Each structure stands twice: as C-alpha cells, then as structure tokens.
Amino acid sequence: MSDSIIRTTTKLAITMAEKYIREGGIAVDATAGNGNDTLALSNLVGASGKVYAFDIQKEAIERTGKLLARSSLFDNVVLICNSHEKISSYIKEKGQVSAVVFNLGYLPSGNKNIHTMAESSIKAIKESLGVLRKGGLISIVVYPGTEEGKNERDAVFHFAKSLPPEKYHVCRCDTPNQPGNPPEIIWIEAKSL
Ligand code: SAM
Numbered sequence: 001m002s003d004s005i006i007r008t009t010t011k012l013a014i015t016m017a018e019k020y021i022r023e024g025g026i027a028v029d030a031t032a033g034n035g036n037d038t039l040a041l042s043n044l045v046g047a048s049g050k051v052y053a054f055d056i057q058k059e060a061i062e063r064t065g066k067l068l069a070r071s072s073l074f075d076n077v078v079l080i081c082n083s084h085e086k087i088s089s090y091i092k093e094k095g096q097v098s099a100v101v102f103n104l105g106y107l108p109s110g111n112k113n114i115h116t117m118a119e120s121s122i123k124a125i126k127e128s129l130g131v132l133r134k135g136g137l138i139s140i141v142v143y144p145g146t147e148e149g150k151n152e153r154d155a156v157f158h159f160a161k162s163l164p165p166e167k168y169h170v171c172r173c174d175t176p177n178q179p180g181n182p183p184e185i186i187w188i189e190a191k192s193l
Helices: 009-018 036-045 058-071 084-090 118-131 147-161
Strands: 026-029 050-054 077-080 097-103 132-142 168-173 184-190
Touching: 009 036, 009 097, 009 132, 009 184, 026 036, 036 050, 036 058, 036 097, 050 084, 058 077, 077 084, 084 118, 097 118, 118 132, 118 147, 118 184, 132 147, 147 168, 147 184
Parallel strands: 026 050, 026 097, 050 077, 097 132
Antiparallel strands: 132 184, 168 184
C-alpha cells in the first residue's frame, strides 16, 4: 500500500484529524459507513475517550459494529442509527468535542440512492459547531463527481466561507491535476482565541 498521505483524500482527511485528537478526547464520525473512520477515531481517543458514530442506514451501523468488534482495541464507540442533523441531541459534552469528521456521499458497496444531501449536511455542520471545543476541527470530504455531489460541495463551501473569520479558520483542499472530479476536503477549525 502507498505511504502517500495526499494521494487518497480520505487518508489525508483522517491524518489531519489525528492532529486534533488526544487520548481521552471526544470525537464524532458523522457518516459511519463501513466504519473505517470510526475505527481510526476509536483508536485515537483510546480507553478513556469516546466516539459517537452516526449513520442513517442500519446496514452501515452493522458494518461499523462488525469492523469495531474485529479490529478496535477499545470499547469506546456509541453507534447511533439516526441522521447527523441530530448530533446535539445525542452529545451531552457541548464544547468538548475535538473533531467531527464527515465523509459525504453514499455507502460504498451499498445503495447509491441513499446519500447525504446538501440541506441536511449543512444542518449537521451547524450542529457540529455547537459541540466543538475551541481549537477543534470539522473535516468534510465532499464528492463533486455527480450533479448532487457538486451541489452539496458548493453548498458546504458556501456555508464554510460565510463563517466569521474571527471565530473560525476555513481551509479547502483539492487535487487539481487529477482526472475527473476527485473528492475535496473542507476543514473548519474553531479558533482558540
Ligand atoms: N466514513 C465512512 C467509512 O469510513 O467507511 C464512509 C462514509 S460513506 C461515504 C457516507 C455515509 O453517509 C453512508 O453510509 C450514508 O448512509 C451516510 N449518510 C447519508 N445521509 C446521512 C445522514 N443524514 N446522517 C448520517 N449519515 C448519513
């Protein structure tokens, strides 16, 4: 497997999130899917930390549960089969979350007709801002390869761009020499001061 961090967008996104997460911290996977990000977050926060993982599909929650049972070192994940729009109803630790990761789109090897939607994704990102600690990170991988994915990318970027610069730092990352419409990442950091 390649050691490159920038070649695979999802790898780059989780590598960046790692910098914001400490043992004992709280992290959120807003789109659990096959559980790869949830597993990475679980290992980062460790035995004394906690991960909340959301997905609207039972199939995704089951796949994530199975991956954790096989590979997680810790019993520290709360699996929630509900929309990430409800983040703040489940997370009591307001202002304490180190990172919220979104990997938008559909479940790989699943039903492609069930995918994230611009309106609910923006609502979930707003909810995430409400639970994030100062200095924490929201990471959003977007997929502009379809018309809906492009609209969602534009909506997320438009929202992130509108955030007040004295409170948030926003960064957008793409891979401009790659063919097609490769995924991009939008990061939102809540400033510490
Ligand atoms: N992070 C995952 C992984 O590591 O395998 C991949 C996520 S996959 C690209 C996107 C997931 O978002 C799908 O499993 C889909 O069911 C989920 N999803 C779609 N709409 C959602 C919503 N409103 N709330 C939570 N999850 C949603």
